[in-house]
Each structure stands twice: as C-alpha cells, then as structure tokens.
Amino acid sequence: MHYMHSICSIHHTAIRHSNLCGKYARQNFEVWQIVTKLSVRIRKKHKSVGSFASPSTIEESKFEKSKVDKYPELIRLVKLYKPEKRQLMVSLTALSVSTSVTMCVPFGIGKVMDMASTNDVIQLPYVLGGLGCVFLAGSIANMFRVHTSNMIGERITNRLRQDTFQSILKQDMSFFDASKTGELINRLSADTTLVGTLLSDNMSQGFRSVGQAVGSVSMLFVTCPKLGLIMLTTVPPLAFAAVSYGRFVKSLTSNVQKKLGDATASAEDCFTNVSVVKWFAKEKYEIQKYESKLSDALALSRKRSKASAAFFGGVDLSVKISTLAVLGYGGHMVANGLLTTGELTSFMMYTIYVGFSFAGLSQFYSNLTNGIGASTRLFELKHRKPKISALTGTKNLPHPLQGRIQFHDICFRYPTRPNSQIFVNLNLDVHPNESVALVGPSGCGKSTIVALLARFYELDNDSCSGKITLDGVDIATLPIDELRGIIGTVPQEPPLFACSIRDNIAYGHQQTPTFEEIIQAAKEANAHDFIMSFQQGYDTLVSERGQSLSGGQKQRLAIARALIKNPKILILDEATSALDQESEKFVQVTLHRVKQGRTVILIAHRHSTIQSADRIAVISKQTIVEEGSYQELAANAQSLFRRIVVNHQSVI
Template identity: 45%
Template sequence: IWKNNRGLNFRKLNSEWICQSSLFSCLFVHICTCVFLVILISLCIRLAAVGFLTVSSTVTMSAPFFLGKVIDTIYSTGTDIETMTASLTSLCIMLTGVFLCGGAANAARVYLMEVSGQQIIRNLRGSIFMSILRQEVAFFDKNRTGELINRLSADSAIVGRSITDNLSDGLRAVAQAVAGVSMMFYVSPSLASFVLLIVPPMAALAVIYGRYLRSISKRTQDALAQATQLAEERISNLRTVRAFGKELSEVNAYKQKADFVLSLAKKEAKMRAGFFGVTGLSGNLMILSVLYKGGLLMANHHMTVGELSSFLMYTFWVGISIAGLSSFYSELMKGFGAGARLWELLERKPEFPLDEGHVLPPEQLKGQLEFCNVSFAYPTRKEAHIFQNLNLLVPAGTIMAVVGPSGSGKSSLVSLLLRLYDPDSGLITIDGHDIRDLNPYWLRAHIGTVSQEPVLFSCSIRDNIAYGATDPDAVTTEDIYRAAKVANAFDFVQRFPKGFDTVVGEKGVLLSGRTLWWKSRFYSQISNPKILLLDEATSALDSENESLVQEALERLMEGRTVVIIAHRLSTIKNADTVAVLDQRQIAECGNPTELLSNREGQFRKLMEKQSHEKGKGAEFILEPYPQKE
C-alpha cells in the first residue's frame, strides 16, 4: 500500500474502482436491456419516446461520475504505464459503447417526439376545424375569418411544439437536473449545499418571467391574428382593391398591424434578454463557486481531483439543465398564451346542435312552410329588428315569390328556413313540425338553395357539382351528366378542354357568371330536394343569359315547394303567390294578378317603380300577369 504526498490511499481507490466497474457493467447491461425493451414498444410512440429519454438521460448523467473515476485511475497508476494503458483502454471502450447507446437513444427520442408532435398538431387542427364548422352562423358574424385561420394555423403550431418538442426537452432537463443535483450531493454534500443556494432566487425570477411572457404572448397572437385577418380579407378581394387603386393604402394598413406585432416582440425580447442574461451569469457564478470551494476542500484533503472534476461536470450539466428549464418554461407560457383561444374554440358548444333532432319519413315530407308570429333580429344587431310578428304560409308544391324594398329582410327568410339562425320568438314549421325539433343535417339535405352569389371551390367542375349531394363519393358520372342536362349546361361544360374535369379558380373566378349560375343549379338538382329556395336566382346573369336559363329553372321547380326571393320583379312571372315584405311584416300576399289590380298596393307600387327605371336597366315590363293553369 502506498500513498501520494497528500496521504490518499490509491490502492483503496483501485479496489473501489473495481467495485465501481462491476456496478458499471451492471449499469451497461441494464441500459442495453432498456434499449431493447424500448424498441419492442416503439409502436407506442409516446411511451417509446419517454423510454429513449430515460436511456439518453441516464447515459448523459452517468458520464461525469465515470470520467471522474478515469481521472483518479490516471493519478493512481502513477508511472505504471502498462497498467494505466490497459485500464484506460478497457474503460474507454466500455464508455464508448455506452455513449453510442445514449446517442442512438437521443436520436430516437428526437425523431419520435417530432413525429408525435406533428400528429398532435394534426389532431389539434382537425379538432379545431371541426369545432369551427360546428358553430352556428352567428358565431361567424362575431368572429373574423382571418383570426380563425390564424388560430387554426399559427396558434395550433405553437401549442403543438410547446407540448411535444418543448415538453421533451423540458422532461430531459428535469431528469438531468434531478440526477445532477443528486450526484452532486453524493459526491460532496457540503459543496452541493453551498452551490445550490442560488437556485431559489432563480426559480422566483423564472415564475415572474413566465407570467409576463404568457401575457405578452397572448397579446402577440391576438395582434398577429388581426394582421392575418387584414391580409386575408384584402387578398381575397384583390380585384376590388385594384379597381380603386388602394394597394399602397392597404400596404400601409398592414404595416401598421405588423408594427404593433413588432413592438410586442421587442418587449418580449427585452424581457427574454434580461432573464437569460441573469441565468447565464448565475451559471458562471456556480462554476466559479465550485472552483473556489472545491479547491479549498482539495487543499484540506476532503476531495480528490477526480471527485472535483465530476462535481464540476455535474454543476455544468445542472446549469445547462436549469437554462433548459428556463427555456422550457418560457416556451410553455407562450404555448399557454397561444392556446387560450384554442381552448375556447374547442370547448365552445354551438347554440344548437347540428346532428340532433327528428327525421321525417320521406312519405311524410310534403313541403308546406309556415311562419307563425316570427320576430327576429341578427345576434350582432339585436336593436335592429328584421321581422316582428311575421306570418306567412307557403302551401306544399306551390311557388311563392317574396318581394320588397331593399333591406326588408327577404334573404333573411332563407336564413331562417335553413335554420342558420333561430327566431327570437314565434315558430317556423315544415308540414307542421317546428324546424327546431328537426335534425339540421336532414333539414338542409331536403332544402335546395341557390344563393344570390354562387360560390365555387377551387377544384374541378365535377367535384363542385357533387358537393351538393348527401354523399358526394357516391355520385356517379351518370348522375353528374344528368344534372348538367337538366340544367341545360351539358354541352356548355363539354366545350371546355377538360370538360367536367376543368379546375376552376378560387371562388370560380375562371368561369363566367352563367357557369356559376348553372353550377348552383347543379347543387339543387344533384341533391333532389323537396323544397327549393332561390335567392334572386338570376341576379348574376344579363338579359340574354337569363332567358337562356329560364327553361332550366322551370324544369328545376317542377314538383317542388319553391320560395323565390325576388330582388328584381322580372323573376316572379312563374309564381303562384306573391308576398310583399314591408315594415318587418308581410304587407300583402296573394295572386300576382289580383295584387297588380290594387293601385294602392305595395306590389303595384314596386312594379311601377321598376317600370319607370326600365331605361336604367330594369327589365320588368308592367303588364297583366297571365293566369297559371
């Protein structure tokens, strides 16, 4: 037994090292076993990721301890080069194998967490999109489209990263910090107690910083959503912007929104810079404290150079872990800030469900519509009543034309019949059944709608036609051709180079107004509804095209209950009954010829007004209505 000049027993160290080597071998076998088990359960991505995290953290935090033993081995062998070489070679080979396992586990952890993160983002976006689409129409009156898109894209990505990649790094930092602190106390309790005095004030600072970051992150995401809303609205209406030459003013408006986002980002950057500056300084002070206090302990023979080296490395890893925890906490707070509105969207219940209620058997559906003492105001304008105690009956199988001055609420009738809104009071019934008791999906499947401004999706004409069917995937080519022929549009569509496979632009900008009109008819024809709502069906057409499609319109209305919302009186010549809306009620209702004969009636006055405006584009000619057979 021999001692160095500090009186340390190195043979004892060697015997301890042999014992540690046995423990190391057991640890190596245990790590290999863990890796094998993790591979077996790799199909369960999240569990596998946690397993690989455990392996990589174990390897990482065991390194300083064994490297300290390597240093002591070098000191203990003295001038015995052969013994030192043999010990170092075997030791380094084993450590290399362990480090390779740790590196592979870390790579697997990153890969699995990345895949898991993308799956979470996908599921989150799917849930948010479903929640958005299930909301009532009044929800979209109160919330801007651009903001919802920003929540769906940017916010969901931030939340996804904060609970996957960031969570993985945070868990690793926690594991390494706990293991590092434990090993620091194992190596030298007194030195560990001295060094870790800096942790409590740093934790308090991190809490304050996190609360501030969460608040400013929410404000930043709200500001970014407003900027996105402005950009989405202006780009989607670029033709209007271009027509009025407002490009520069719109650019300036967007820059103002972006500047506000930048100002919030600068505030966040200042706080982040101060926080990470303090944490970096604290880490350096910890290293300096270890060197100072550890040097004193070595001078008093209470520590070996290997133990001090191990302690230094553990201090270094704990410092890195604390910095990682700080970053994890800040990113987590950003995720909470971005996720606040997402949770609101996910948890928000629509005012009325979309797939609950009664379904009438086909033989019971006749198509009679009735409004009974209906009062209604839009949710965003409760003070402005559209209807008050409105009563209207549309017998099954008849054609009812609704006319009235602009803003009298004609299109609102369509919205109420489709149950896009519920009346404030009164009843709306179909064959005597309150539509609030009917399944909304079933209701809309049996009501064909042709809106005032037909909408096309950016896909093929074939896909756009099939969109109106209850099950678009079940629509055959023959069904599409039949719908096109009924609408007198088959030959027209076939003249396109790709026929029904022609891809239209966003909102159908690559097609003419007549094509948009025909496509709207396809919706109604392909779904074969019992009730048909035409909201100024020919407003998008000129006089020539209007006469060309009149035959198709008459064929489409055969055997159905039809409500025609007429903004131009020339569209009501086929109506059995005309209802005149005025002063939030039905002012007149009856046969067109009878109403025309009343010179003081509202219908007669509307007709005379359009007759006088004929030279300005009105197409209705004041003449007696032919009696329908």
C-alpha cells in the same frame, strides 16, 4: 359573401388534415349559401359594436366555459397524450436511458483523470471501452427519443387540427356573424402548431432538462456535499424569477397571437377582394394597413424579447457566478487534499450540466406558457357548444313530404344586433308545389326568412319567437341535417371551391353521384355545353372562388349543384341575375320545369322572376304587408308593390 369565403378559406387550409366533417359540410353547403349576402349586411352594421378578432376575440365571445374551466390548463394538455400512451412510454424509456448515460460522462471523465494522474494505465483502456459502449447506447436511445417525440407531436397536431376544424364547422351562424376568417385560420394553423411543438420536442427537452437537473444536483452532493450546498443557493431566486417571467410572457404571447390574428384577417380580406383593391388602386393602403397590424404584434414581441433577454441573461449570470464560487472553493479543497483533481473536474462538469439544465428548463417554461396560451384558445373553441346542434331533433321528416311551409307570428332580432328588430309577428303560408316571391326594399329581411327556414338561428327567447312548420311539424324538432338535406339553394353570387367542375357539381349531392347524374344536372342548368368547350371538360379545375369563370358560368354551375340534390324545397336568390339574355331564356325554362313538384321560394330582384312566381309576398315594416299574384298587386293603385315597380326601386 364573407361568411362563405370564411368557410371556403378554412376548408382549404385544413382539408389535408381533416376528413371528419366532409359529410356534414356536404349536407349543409347548399343551404349555407342562402345567407352569404345576409352575413355581409350583418358585418357592416355590426362593425361599430365590435368583431370577433378586433378588438374582441373568441375569448371575449360568450362561450360556455363549464368544461373549459373544469380542469387546469396543464391537465387538459396532458390529456392530449392519452392516444399516444405506448409511444410515450417508448419515448420516456429512451429519455431515461439517454439522460442516465449523460450523467455518467462527468463521473467517467473524473475517473479517467484520476487514473491518468496516478499512472494507472492498466485499467484505463477497459474504462474507456466501457464508456464508449455506454455512449453508443445513449446515442441510440437519444435517436429513438427524438423520433418518437416528433411523431407524437405530429399526430397530436393533426388531431388538434381535425378537432378544431370540426368544431368551427359545427358552430351556429351567430358565431360566424361575429367571427373573422383570419382569426379562425390562425387558430387552425398557428395555435395548433404551437401546442403540437410544445407536446413533442419542447416537452421532451423539458423532461430531459428535469432529469439532468435532478441527476446533476444529486451527483453534486455525492461528489462533494459542501460544494453542492453552494450551488443550491441559486435555485430559490431562479425559481421565483421563472414563475414571474412565465406569467408575464403568457399574457404577452396571448396578445401577440391576437394581433397576428388581426393581421391574418386583414390579409385574407384583402386577397378575397383583390379585384376591388386593384380597381380602386388601393394596394398602398392595404399594404400600410397590414404593416400597421404587424407593427402592433411586433411591438408586443419586442417586449417579450426584452423580458426573455433579461430572464435568460440573469439565469446565465447566476449560474456562472455560482460556478466561479465552486471553482474557487473547490481549488482550495484540492490544494488541501480534501478533493482529488478528477472529483473537482467531475463536480465542475456537473455544475455546467446544472447550468444547462436550468437554461433548458427556463426555455421550456417559456414555451410552456406560450403553448398554454394557444391551448386555452383552442380548448375554448373546442368546447364551445353551438346554440343549434346538428344532433338536435326528436322527430323525423314527414313522410311522404308535401313541402308546405308556414311561418307563425315570427319575431326576430339578430344575436349580433339585439337592438334592431327585423320581424314583428310575421306570418307566411307557402303551399306545397307553390312558388312564392319575396319582394321588398333592401334590408327588409328577405334573406332572413330563408335563414330561419334553414334553422341558422333559433326562435327560443322573448326577442326571437314564433314557430316555423314543415307539413305541420315544427322544424325545431327536426334533425338539422335532414331538414337542410331537402333544401336546395342557388345564391345570387355563387361561391365555388378550388377543385374540378365535376367535384363542384357533385358537392351538392348527399352521397357520391354518378358521372351520368352530374352530366344530367349540368344539362338541366344549361351548363353542359360550355363545360365541354373546355379542354379537360368536367375535370377542368376551377380557381379559388371560381374567378376563372364568368358570372353566368358560375351561376349555371350553382344551379347544377342545387339540382343534383333533387331538393323538395328550392330557394332561388335571383338565380338568373348573372346570365345573358340567351342563357337566361334557357335557364328560365329549366327552372320552370324543375319547379314542378317542389316548393319554391324566390328572393326576387328581376321583374321576369317576380312574374314567374305563383304568389308574391311584399315585406315592409318588419312584417308581410301584401300578398297576391303579380297581376293583382300591380293592378292595385294603393299597393306598395306597384309603387316599387312604378318607381323602379330596388327590391333587393
């Protein structure tokens, strides 16, 4: 269930930010459910190798980096401004006006002081009035700068979240097999926020600091070139320190984000399985585990904090020492009549501006390195090409569709477990309108067969070869959305979204179904009566993952969701396993009726389900070893199927 929980968690985190992927998700949701149990198995067996976020992350996955490495990181960040060109011009214009006004302040104050010292009171009111008008213009410009830069950042963050959510949702199953939900959510929330903040307020403050630094240094030389040279002696060491600091902080920030991703994944896993935590009284253990992961992040943050303190303290000390030197030499020049009091005052204010500007640039550089680290992770994810794309496919579905499925010499290994062979030369022929039950011991590959049918994995290399055809057409040549659009599935443990019952059932439809269609699907699944027993009926809200419903109620909603799709191929992963005997009788009759005109694959657990199948395929030793009806296999004393039934072994 972890895979579907991953998708559900990501979906509900980003749904208010993104509507781009609704159609894609709706077309594929029903089919994604068939690998929920399969994904859990993959994760358990793959833990010893490593996982997506601990210790490895997306950076350590085998991404296609051709596009990622093509442009420098900063260039790719600047490209995010492209849709905001007009607003960016407004913001830069307002920034220029605001910065120019700021540069006038020391000059104006110096002139006022010189006028006061020479008793030039006639022109003083005019100068003060002019400065007041200039200051008012600067304040208005600053207001526009703040507003436009903030809105630019919000829109960029929104687009980043949309693109990231879309990219995650379009990845192939091997990506999710090796990924942690918490890490993906961290990308979707924390990393996008870091980049958005960088490109809005931080970038605006950075440009402002650059403008003030250039303007202040220029005015220093205009006011007194000798004193200006003294101030410039601090620039080279500060620049070198800034570059060194930036590289160090960038690396630390990236590691902090990884550790926070681990902590988020741990919390998500705990909340997802909170009932298990409660049953085994493991609250203290989970708290300690979460605190331990936070402590790892805190230790790295402490290093980053010390580096920041040393850097900014050094910058501040350098500026103040330069200020003292300027004040001493400037006072000597005033005493000798080489500089007026107003000019020295203006120079000292420009010196302070230079100090603030360098401090602002240092902070901006720190934020820039943090944002670049976050953007690198986002761009890697954005440009990762899924091995199986929804846009692939050169042929259309056969018409009219009969529903014959053939597996030809299937050899398969999971990408996350390349040393474990699942199938060797597996062959299976499922005829149109036939129901076939897949039977075998746990881990034999029953769920893998339907995962391959849905093209969650490709058969395109030496360890993964063979061909699957639908009415004689290789499914590798069919568009994925069309292929999955004709497949409906009812999983053993159905995940539900935290929305209304009506929306949960409608989710299985390719378009937007009518309310009458929703009711009809619910009635066929024997769900209508219990739905109407709720006070709000079909508008009753389902809690996250359907925890407010019983197992049988969730199962029947999943059946309704599959039936409203009217699929040609139906996959039933023991669809009645969570039902009581009375409900099972009704649903078995319903499933028997809806099988008509459909090709059905049953992942069988109960004898009643196995007996209802037209044919049984027994999987063992990486292939299908027996085929036949229930009566034929049960009557054969040498058959593996009979031994399983007689010994009451699990056929999960």
